[in-house]
Amino acid sequence: MGHPIFIRNASQLVTLQGSSQAPLVKEAMSELGVIENGSVWIENGVICAVGTDEALFEKYGERLGEVEIVDAGGKLVTPGLVDPHTHLVFAGSRENEFNMRLQGATYMEIMNSGGGIHATTRRTKSASHEELFKESFERLNQFLRHGVTTVEAKSGYGMEWETELKQLEVAKLLNEKHVIDVVPTFMGAHAIPKEYKENPDQFVELLINELIPKVAELGLAEFNDVFCEHGVFTPEQSRRILEAGKRHGLIAKIHADEIEPYEGAELAAEVGAISADHLLRASEKGMKAMAEKGVVGVLLPGTAYFLMAESANGRKMIDIGVPVALSTDCNPGSSPTVSLPFIMNLGCLKMGMTPAEVITAATINAAHAINRGQEIGSIEVGKKADITIFNVDNYMKLQYSYGVNHTHTVVKSGKVVVRGGQLLEELSLSKN
Ligand code: NIG
Ligand code: FE
Numbered sequence: 001m002g003h004p005i006f007i008r009n010a011s012q013l014v015t016l017q018g019s020s021q022a023p024l025v026k027e028a029m030s031e032l033g034v035i036e037n038g039s040v041w042i043e044n045g046v047i048c049a050v051g052t053d054e055a056l057f058e059k060y061g062e063r064l065g066e067v068e069i070v071d072a073g074g075k076l077v078t079p080g081l082v083d084p085h086t087h088l089v090f091a092g093s094r095e096n097e098f099n100m101r102l103q104g105a106t107y108m109e110i111m112n113s114g115g116g117i118h119a120t121t122r123r124t125k126s127a128s129h130e131e132l133f134k135e136s137f138e139r140l141n142q143f144l145r146h147g148v149t150t151v152e153a154k155s156g157y158g159m160e161w162e163t164e165l166k167q168l169e170v171a172k173l174l175n176e177k178h179v180i181d182v183v184p185t186f187m188g189a190h191a192i193p194k195e196y197k198e199n200p201d202q203f204v205e206l207l208i209n210e211l212i213p214k215v216a217e218l219g220l221a222e223f224n225d226v227f228c229e230h231g232v233f234t235p236e237q238s239r240r241i242l243e244a245g246k247r248h249g250l251i252a253k254i255h256a257d258e259i260e261p262y263e264g265a266e267l268a269a270e271v272g273a274i275s276a277d278h279l280l281r282a283s284e285k286g287m288k289a290m291a292e293k294g295v296v297g298v299l300l301p302g303t304a305y306f307l308m309a310e311s312a313n314g315r316k317m318i319d320i321g322v323p324v325a326l327s328t329d330c331n332p333g334s335s336p337t338v339s340l341p342f343i344m345n346l347g348c349l350k351m352g353m354t355p356a357e358v359i360t361a362a363t364i365n366a367a368h369a370i371n372r373g374q375e376i377g378s379i380e381v382g383k384k385a386d387i388t389i390f391n392v393d394n395y396m397k398l399q400y401s402y403g404v405n406h407t408h409t410v411v412k413s414g415k416v417v418v419r420g421g422q423l424l425e426e427l428s429l430s431k432n
Contacts, residue, residue, distance in 0.1 A: 005042040010077035011393040013038025016378035023323030023368035030356040042385040045414030080149025080386030082366035087331035088153035092123035124157035142338040147388035147407040156190030168220040186221035208244040216248035224250035257282040275369040291321035296369040300329040301346035314351030325365040385414040
């Protein structure tokens with residue numbers, strides 16, 4: 001698997017050690033396990049040693065001739081960023097709706113009049129596998145340039161078998177072909193298709209009796225997500241959809257309390273969801289229930305920003321004990337971005353989180369939100385060598401100096417794939 005890599009002398013190496021078993025909560029979200037003058041030894045795609053440069057030089061000094069040395073002097077080294085909530089596989093864009101919203105139309109009005117999710121569904125339906133693959137592959141390149149090494153990807157721009165299948169197959173192929181790991185979620189319950197408008201329960205039956213069992217049987221998704229929202233799926237319909245997924249081995253996730261308070265956070269706790277996402281309008285009762293059950297709150301302040309809504313109360317959730325993660329929600333309607341570092345900045349400025357907390361939220365807690373806490377999200381011996389190096393000398397500056405892509409180097413599965421901010425052309429970006 002190529003030669004070993006020796007990342008040397010980071011001004012700050014954020015390890016997040018000791019966080020693999022469960023997501024971090026409360027004060028522990030600030031315990032980054034920073035090593036100054038830190039170094040990492042990587043072999044066969046795996047992290048083999050972590051410590052000060054002095055300690056690692058003592059251990060490996062004799063092998064310097066056989067390794068690729070990555071000089072991290074004056075730089076910040078963190079676990080590769082993890083994005084636990086994206087709608088990665090879609091066709092087209094919706095800047096026309098952005099323009100309409102700037103003139104007063106609301107997101108739900110646009111959706112209810114046949115645009116929004118329905119517009120992207122039409123585009124995605126008519127796109128070929130190849131077109132969808134190409135557009136999404138380019139998005140993954142952009143994610144990588146921003147320091148992201150794993151993304152979750154939802155279906156949901158089909159809401160019928162053929163197109164849902166196409167999205168999940170494309171996600172699978174992306175996972176195989178691109179260096180970024182793509183973790184698939186089935187989200188057939190993304191909107192009520194027009195033809196079921198008068199009888200949404202019939203669509204719920206279709207999801208429960210046909211689509212969920214087929215997706216599970218083909219092994220095309222790990223999670224099952226639902227848009228629980230006024231005018232979309234009710235809490236009762238959402239519960240049935242999530243329970244059906246669980247019976248077929250799909251872990252529950254939920255778009256909860258995004259536009260209106262709807263007891264989505266409470267439902268997430270009740271069904272034992274791994275995460276509840278959005279939570280702009282979550283109740284205190286719901287937050288407490290999530291904290292008690294250890295449901296990760298995946299917060300998406302980019303969506304609030306783009307929809308010109310008030311962000312979720314991240315500060316309060318952390319203080320209550322909810323394990324908080326951050327994500328782009330990358331999608332063409334409510335958050336067309338791949339910049340997780342910008343989302344982290346919004347976490348600070350719009351949700352009262354500290355620079356330390358947002359790093360935890362975009363690494364180890366994000367990994368736990370997609371059931372990957374034992375493999376990625378921290379820099380510890382035995383974990384996958386997914387590491388991002390930023391061109392700032394301390395972790396506070398990553399948020400302080402905002403709107404700039406500070407990503408310098410990315411190591412993915414033990415290979416350097418971004419250097420000096422550029423994707424390495426000599427790599428085909430393929431996994432093998
Ligand atoms: O997470 N809320 C539902 N789904 C996405 C938006 C999808 C779209 O507008 O295309 C979200 O915000
Ligand atoms: Fe979403």
